[in-house]
Amino acid sequence: MKIKKVVNNNVVCALDEGGCEIFVVGTGVGFKQKPGNEIDSTKIDKIFTNVTDIGSEFIRLAQEIPYEYISIALEVYEEAKKVLPENKKMNKRVSVAIADHLSYAVQRKEQGYEFENTLLWEIKKFYPNEFSIGKKAISLVKEKTGTELSEDEAGFVALHLMNAREAVDKERGSNPPPPEIIKNVLNIVKFTFNIELQENSISYERFITHLKFFVMRAIKKEYYDESDAEIYEKVKEKYPDAYLCAKRVQTYVEAALQTNVTDEELTYLTLHIERVANRSSD
Secondary structure, X not given: OEEEEEEEOOEEEEEOOOOOXXXXXXXXXXXXXXXXXXXXHHXXXXXXXXXXXXXXXXXXXHHHOOHHHHHHHHHHHHHHHHHOOHHHOOOOOHHHHHHHHHHHHHHXXXXXXXXXXXXXXXXXXXXXXXXXXXXXXXXXXXXXXXXXXXXXXXXXXXXXXXXXXXXXXXXXXXXXXXXHXXXXXXXXXXXXXXXXXXXXXXXXXXXXXXXXXXXXXXXXOOOOOOOOHHHHHHHHHHOHHHHHHHHHHHHHHHHHHOOOOOHHHHHHHHHHHHHHHHHHHO
């Protein structure tokens, strides 16, 4: 393999034996190298092939963030390929997104800013494999940088994996959440509370994210164990209006998608509806 372009000391763009462009990553792989040089195979950690769709992003990332985050993201990507079932494979762009996210998360932590992941409970319950990989990511961050990130960040990494899975589903021709389903659910919320939702609010963005994965689970008929009955009853009693709205959503989704919406889903749906409705009525 010959170097086509040195991105930095640890990343080079190269040509493989067939003349196809690849990215080669490894500590010192680009150090004191120049185009035309043969790559030292002992320094190679990872080779990215078929890089047309991520080339510019990868170069930008390699030039802007420390190498350890790229290394962590690549390790997380490999772990995800091993842990996730075949039907949950990811778009390779996820490694770029994870490296970028972790670098920014560490910067924020050092400056005293941490974000709450309000979808964390759901991620842990509905996407345990993705969450376990997210935990591995923050463990690697601590090991390589000394910075200890929270479980919220593990949840954000899991979200990146889930979004990458959705991208692969689209590439394979699988059905994404139909926009009309989400639109109709939003209309049910608006009608129930007689409000206009604040589309520029964080609570709205979180609600849309929840709905997207909620509808994906419904389409794929991914049923989970019932939630704690005590928690379900407490949520139902504390937020009766939001619960009534969630029941209307349940009726609509079950009829539209020929599926079941469990009490587990109803609990989380009620909480999100309560939050987004309250923010929109201020």
